[in-house]
Amino acid sequence: MSRQVEMVSLEELVPGFHIYRKFKELWNFADIEKEMDRMEVNSDHKGYGAFRLFLCLLVQFMEDLSDRELETYIQGNNHAKWLCSFSLVEKTPDHSVFGNARRRVGTKRLATIFNILRDQLKAKGYMNEIFTFIDASHLISKATLWKERDEAIKEKYEKLNNEIIPKFTKDKQANFGCKGGNKFWYGFKKHASVDMQSGMINKVAITKASIIDSKGMKHVTPTSGAVYADKGYCDKNAKAAAAKRNLHLAAMKKTT
Numbered sequence: 001m002s003r004q005v006e007m008v009s010l011e012e013l014v015p016g017f018h019i020y021r022k023f024k025e026l027w028n029f030a031d032i033e034k035e036m037d038r039m040e041v042n043s044d045h046k047g048y049g050a051f052r053l054f055l056c057l058l059v060q061f062m063e064d065l066s067d068r069e070l071e072t073y074i075q076g077n078n079h080a081k082w083l084c085s086f087s088l089v090e091k092t093p094d095h096s097v098f099g100n101a102r103r104r105v106g107t108k109r110l111a112t113i114f115n116i117l118r119d120q121l122k123a124k125g126y127m128n129e130i131f132t133f134i135d136a137s138h139l140i141s142k143a144t145l146w147k148e149r150d151e152a153i154k155e156k157y158e159k160l161n162n163e164i165i166p167k168f169t170k171d172k173q174a175n176f177g178c179k180g181g182n183k184f185w186y187g188f189k190k191h192a193s194v195d196m197q198s199g200m201i202n203k204v205a206i207t208k209a210s211i212i213d214s215k216g217m218k219h220v221t222p223t224s225g226a227v228y229a230d231k232g233y234c235d236k237n238a239k240a241a242a243a244k245r246n247l248h249l250a251a252m253k254k255t256t
Contacts, residue, residue: 053101067095129222131196136213141187177209191216214238
């Protein structure tokens, strides 16, 4: 009995309406590839290349996968193989590769990549910075602080606060934050600006948890237009940040 052999390409297996194909049509990844090429010198990427591993990490973010789940997903999903530039029968990375790739990309290079893609969206009219919404939210650290608390007690400190905690914790940038007068956490604060036309994130910045919202505004202001925010931005810090870029500050006024 003879076997029937059918020739098929990976390109044919990805339908035109698939979201991965739309991503490739929307963004020009050539600029990202150039940025990732700078990582290739003296780098160990197991032969996969920095750019392809970045695409794997992009899939991981979009699909909300762990490193082990990402390994399995790319192995068995032809759409993911296509987006990450693997052939149909090519060996794909195991989970141990992704953590190292993530560390080598780093936060600074990731910010550069984000800005490149954001600027492409602006150039195509998806974002226009006419109306921008700014807000801040908490990022809770996974540290339990029990060990730090015990060490502070041994040193005769009665409690941990932002003055004391740097003496005992390894992460000198994290500290305690408070929002609304009754919501406390240990970690950081995320400041973000969102283009109100598209709902897309324009800028993101991370500060210590103790930095008040209005003081973090300067890190995420748009280049033009009006800025909308809650009453936490109705102070001199927000007004100064808006004035520096000649923005119209439309923050909610505090009740008197």
